[in-house]
Amino acid sequence: MNFEVISPKTTPELLNAIYDNQTENFRIGAGFTDLINQFKTQETEGLILINLTQLKDDNFKLIIENKTNFQIGALTTASEIIDNKSIKENFPVLYQAASKLASTQIRNVATVGGNICNVSPSGDMTAALIALKATCHIIDCDGNERKELLSSFIRGLKKTSLTKKEIIKNITIPKNAGQNLKSGFEKVGSRKSMEISIVSLAYHLQLTNDGIITHAGVACGAVAPTIPFTTSACEFLIEKNINTISENDKEEFAIKVLEYANPISDIRASDWYRKEVLFNVSKTIFGK
Amino acid sequence: MIITFKINGEIKTQEIKSSLLLIDLIRDVLRLKGTKPGCLEGECGACSVIVNGAAINSCMYLAINVDGKEVTTIEGLGNNENPLHQVQEKMLENGAVQCGFCTSGMVMTTKAYSDKCIAEGITPTREEVKKSLEGNLCRCTGYAKIIDAAEAVYKK
Numbered sequence: 018m019n020f021e022v023i024s025p026k027t028t029p030e031l032l033n034a035i036y037d038n039q040t041e042n043f044r045i046g047a048g049f050t051d052l053i054n055q056f057k058t059q060e061t062e063g064l065i066l067i068n069l070t071q072l073k074d075d076n077f078k079l080i081i082e083n084k085t086n087f088q089i090g091a092l093t094t095a096s097e098i099i100d101n102k103s104i105k106e107n108f109p110v111l112y113q114a115a116s117k118l119a120s121t122q123i124r125n126v127a128t129v130g131g132n133i134c135n136v137s138p139s140g141d142m143t144a145a146l147i148a149l150k151a152t153c154h155i156i157d158c159d160g161n162e163r164k165e166l167l168s169s170f171i172r173g174l175k176k177t178s179l180t181k182k183e184i185i186k187n188i189t190i191p192k193n194a195g196q197n198l199k200s201g202f203e204k205v206g207s208r209k210s211m212e213i214s215i216v217s218l219a220y221h222l223q224l225t226n227d228g229i230i231t232h233a234g235v236a237c238g239a240v241a242p243t244i245p246f247t248t249s250a251c252e253f254l255i256e257k258n259i260n261t262i263s264e265n266d267k268e269e270f271a272i273k274v275l276e277y278a279n280p281i282s283d284i285r286a287s288d289w290y291r292k293e294v295l296f297n298v299s300k301t302i303f304g305k
Numbered sequence: 306m307i308i309t310f311k312i313n314g315e316i317k318t319q320e321i322k323s324s325l326l327l328i329d330l331i332r333d334v335l336r337l338k339g340t341k342p343g344c345l346e347g348e349c350g351a352c353s354v355i356v357n358g359a360a361i362n363s364c365m366y367l368a369i370n371v372d373g374k375e376v377t378t379i380e381g382l383g384n385n386e387n388p389l390h391q392v393q394e395k396m397l398e399n400g401a402v403q404c405g406f407c408t409s410g411m412v413m414t415t416k417a418y419s420d421k422c423i424a425e426g427i428t429p430t431r432e433e434v435k436k437s438l439e440g441n442l443c444r445c446t447g448y449a450k451i452i453d454a455a456e457a458v459y460k461k
């Protein structure tokens with residue numbers, strides 16, 4: 018590895034660094050848990066690395082409760098997500114996804130922005146954020162800002178809508194309508210620890226006091242080139258009662274989730290196995 | 306590029322290449338060989354060190370990013386001159402070391418985790434202790450004795 022590093026301390030310095038290097042080959046690095054492994058197999062001679070680790074800007078770093086949403090800085094680490102009480106209480110799906118990502122040592126540095134921008138179909142925090150209907154807030158080096166729903170920000174395998182001028186500043190998640198939730202993250206791998214998912218299912222259901230589903234967000238990981246938000250499966254759940262949902266409806270929901278799956282066979286699992294697992298996991302999210 | 310950081314309690318200023326990894330700073334520049342290179346891909350935890358209180362994989366961390374921070378390696382705990390750290394004592398008492406290649410990583414991860422638990426007044430369950438070590442592989446012991454040792458840190 019042999020590259021130059023720029024370590025901006027402030028946002029203006031960061032935007033200048035992006036602006037000044039538009040004609041250069043540059044990469045942005047946050048926690049480096051994806052990048053360093055990439056750098057080892059790529060030619061890095063002449064590469065410029067814009068290093069976000071030393072940036073001091075709360076808009077990039079903190080979890081902030083706003084009036085209608087929670088804002089999560091792109092540089093928030095998986096460990097910071099786990100330690101945040103509001104996240105654990107309001108968005109168990111995100112808490113669980115961050116807890117199941119890799120190991121303590123990786124979680125202590127791996128960032129939310131890096132997980133999204135690595136655009137892996139098995140990005141655990143990304144799947145949770147898609148289920149939560151999160152929005153990306155993006156700035157560019159000319160000072161423009163824009164926002165886009167995360168599910169459309171991701172355009173395909175290893176593809177996002179980000180241009181060379183842009184960077185993610187933070188992510189917002191709309192607040193829950195009430196306090197009754199059925200929210201969680203199921204991750205199936207071939208062993209318990211340090212495993213990239215064979216299949217993951219992120220679900221966040223909001224309920225009335227009587228258990229009627231009013232809002233549903235379900236996304237599945239590692240079964241398609243992107244992480245699909247399963248719109249028709251979610252619509253199917255609205256107005257069903259979670260306490261009395263029938264076995265038939267559970268199956269129908271699982272069939273609808275499966276319509277979004279288009280998995281590959283690789284060393285971890287065959288496409289057939291991935292579909293079987295997704296179907297079975299989908300049926301079980303409603304509890305006993 | 307010049308960085309200033311604390312290593313095992315001592316302030317150091319060092320000129321380094323900007324693409325240097327922390328593990329290479331520790332082993333090759335500072336000649337502290339207790340931190341082990343295993344997989345060099347973030348999988349095995351043999352290279353674990355503590356940066357500002359948190360265990361990280363030094364093979365996945367740029368050396369320039371310890372600028373202004375505090376790094377602790379296995380050499381910063383007990384050694385021949387200084388009394389062993391409690392985590393090291395428990396590893397010995399429980400026979401948790403065979404070839405020793407994973408041991409400094411196991412000790413550093415366990416130290417960071419036990420410091421956090423003690424600060425928060427928590428006594429973790431065996432399951433939680435196990436989870437805290439999910440990023441550390443051992444090819445020799447079969448883990449039971451390492452987990453016994455890590456759990457014993459909380460027993461008086």
Ligand SMILES: Cc1cc2nc3c(=O)[nH]c(=O)nc-3n(C[C@H](O)[C@H](O)[C@H](O)COP(=O)(O)OP(=O)(O)OC[C@H]3O[C@@H](n4cnc5c(N)ncnc54)[C@H](O)[C@@H]3O)c2cc1C
Binds near residue numbers: 117141
């Ligand atoms: C051993 C190991 C196990 C792993 N296990 C898991 C796992 O279980 N689940 C999982 O989801 N992931 C896993 N990963 C992958 C990785 O840890 C995560 O994807 C992590 O969240 C990446 O974040 P980072 O900050 O390290 O990203 P970096 O490596 O710094 O960056 C990743 C990509 O995002 C871009 N980027 C970063 N921040 C921004 C930003 N703010 N704006 C625009 N672009 C940005 C970078 O340019 C780069 O292309 C694992 C990795 C390793 C090495």
Ligand code: FES
Binds near residue numbers: 342352365
């Ligand atoms: S050598 Fe760093 S995790 Fe294996």
Ligand code: FES
Binds near residue numbers: 404407408442
């Ligand atoms: S004691 Fe040999 S690898 Fe753990």
